[in-house]
Amino acid sequence: MADKSHSLDRRKQVRVRLRASLLITAQTDSVSTYHVVHDPISRRNFRCEDDQRFAMGLMDGKHSLDEIQRAYEEKYRPRRLSLEELEAFAARLLEDGLAENESPLAGRLVLAREKKRRRQQLWRNLSSVLFFRIPLIDPGPALDRFQGRARLLCSYWFLALSLIVWLGALLLLAGNWNEFIARLPGYQEFFSFRFLFYFWLTLGLAKICHELGHALCCKAMGASLARAMR
Numbered sequence: 001m002a003d004k005s006h007s008l009d010r011r012k013q014v015r016v017r018l019r020a021s022l023l024i025t026a027q028t029d030s031v032s033t034y035h036v037v038h039d040p041i042s043r044r045n046f047r048c049e050d051d052q053r054f055a056m057g058l059m060d061g062k063h064s065l066d067e068i069q070r071a072y073e074e075k076y077r078p079r080r081l082s083l084e085e086l087e088a089f090a091a092r093l094l095e096d097g098l099a100e101n102e103s104p105l106a107g108r109l110v111l112a113r114e115k116k117r118r119r120q121q122l123w124r125n126l127s128s129v130l131f132f133r134i135p136l137i138d139p140g141p142a143l144d145r146f147q148g149r150a151r152l153l154c155s156y157w158f159l160a161l162s163l164i165v166w167l168g169a170l171l172l173l174a175g176n177w178n179e180f181i182a183r184l185p186g187y188q189e190f191f192s193f194r195f196l197f198y199f200w201l202t203l204g205l206a207k208i209c210h211e212l213g214h215a216l217c218c219k220a221m222g223a224s225l226a227r228a229m230r
Contacts, residue, residue: 011083012069016090016099017061024053037098046096051076055089059099065090143219150216 023038035053037046048056054075058068065086072081093099143150152158173180189195 008083011087012066013064014087014090015061015064016059016093018056018059018093018099019097022098024056039096039098042097044096046098051079052089055081055086056093059090059093143215146216146219150220153213153216154220 019039021040023040025036025038027034027036033050035048035050037048037056038044039046051072055068055072058071063071065083069081069083069086072086073079090099185192185195
């Protein structure tokens with residue numbers, strides 16, 4: 001019994017420090033306010049709710065988990081926060097590289113963890129033939145200039161115009177179905193270098209246009225792309 005009590009006391013006194021380089025901004029949607037955590041090292045974004053942001057704000061290496069738990073329950077009463085839940089949340093922050101322990105090697109651990117994550121991400125990208133994610137530039141500043149025009153893309157008349165174009169293309173395909181079938185590449189042509197080159201080029205352009213549609217929609221709704229979630 002004494003060992004269990006001593007172990008519990010040690011768990012309560014654990015201190016976690018949130019990395020100072022993180023950028024945290026508040027975002028508001030039509031329902032509530034949430035927070036976006038941007039990691040400049042991994043260039044990843046994480047979403048957290050208001051109560052999670054409060055707990056993270058106390059993770060400064062000075063407050064113990066016990067103090068954070070009591071402060072949380074005082075602010076959000078009658079809600080309760082168990083030590084196990086708080087430990088799991090802190091462990092997730094450590095695993096994602098958003099927080100550090102009190103080890104003097106904490107910085108090296110963050111870099112080592114990020115290198116491991118990037119190797120795993122590279123392998124996942126290479127193992128997928130339809131998905132490649134290559135970070136190039138932050139499109140936020142460039143898309144800021146189109147924020148006003150982007151609202152037109154979310155209007156009802158643009159939706160109606162898109163449906164008309166889509167139906168027109170469908171009717172055109174139906175009217176020329178035999179010619180469409182005749183122009184489909186054969187088995188050998190399908191695996192030729194020329195066909196694969198145009199196939200990947202078309203797929204890449206379609207993917208870019210698709211993702212730009214999401215980005216413009218975010219801009220039209222007033223979201224910050226630089227801090228938006230993945």
